[in-house]
Amino acid sequence: MRYHTHIVSSLAVGTGIAAYTPVSFTIAYAAGLTLGSLLPDIDEPNSYIGRRSFGVAKQVNKAFGHRGFTHSLLAWGAITIVLLLQYFSPFTLGLCLGYAFHVLADYCSSQGVPLLWPFSKKRYRFVITYRTSSFLETLLFYCFLVLFIYFLTNGAIEDSSSIFLF
Template identity: 55%
Template sequence: MRYHTHVVTSLCIGAAIASQTSLPFTISYTAGIIAGSLLPDIDEPKSYVGRRSLGAAQKVKQAFGHRGMTHSLFVWAVLALIIMLESPSVFASGLVLGYLLHILEDFLSVQGVPLFWPLQDKRYKIPLYRTGSRLETVLFYGSFSLLIYIASQYQLFHEWLRSLRSFFQQIW
């Protein structure tokens, strides 16, 4: 899945979760989801995050390959535990959620993901789309439309704008 599709589909699901839970749809939450939805691809130097990693992506890819360790539920759980214990915040919640959603989105690709690495190298998948395919384009626009609908229906944009206003008031 391309980076922009990861971001939009993760924001769509994150908005749906925020609309049904006490998680606030704020700047911090959405920034966390965006960062988390990109982070697993630190194992690919040509990815959006990999090109900005100052060489770290090349090292990770050499050690574990693309869609290796960074796409494991085991590794996600360990990272989630550390992040939530060290800095429990709305941003951290979004980061952990975005990371998990990235793994689940790639699980739906024809390449699959090693969900149980390091216990197992097998790639699991429900092959619905191929990266860059027309179906991925449909997923992008469908998720974008659904994000707008959910955010409008549950007035999440108001909450987001309030948090943006509060952010700028704090820095000025």
């Protein structure tokens, strides 16, 4: 999945959560969702975030390879436990959700993800998959974009002044 599809799909699902649960949609929450939706690809130097990582992506890639550790339940669980227990905020909540949505989106791609790393290197994938950069992915991008706008204008924002709360 290309980076803009990751961003839009994470924002759409995250905004849907804000529309139907007590979670508030704020700028900080949206920023967390966006960063979280890109973060797992820090293991690929040529990814959108990898090219802006000041060399970090190269090191992570050397250590774990692409779609290794950072795309596992262990990485997501560790980040979530540390951030939500130690530094809970709308931003960190968004980040943990965005991270999960990224791994989930890659799980639905034809390449799959090593969910159980380091116990198994097997890449798991959903029964229905899409190919990165395919027509289906483009279609998904626009579907998520419509959903995002729908949730944003139908209940995600309680009142416009609260979106700046941290």
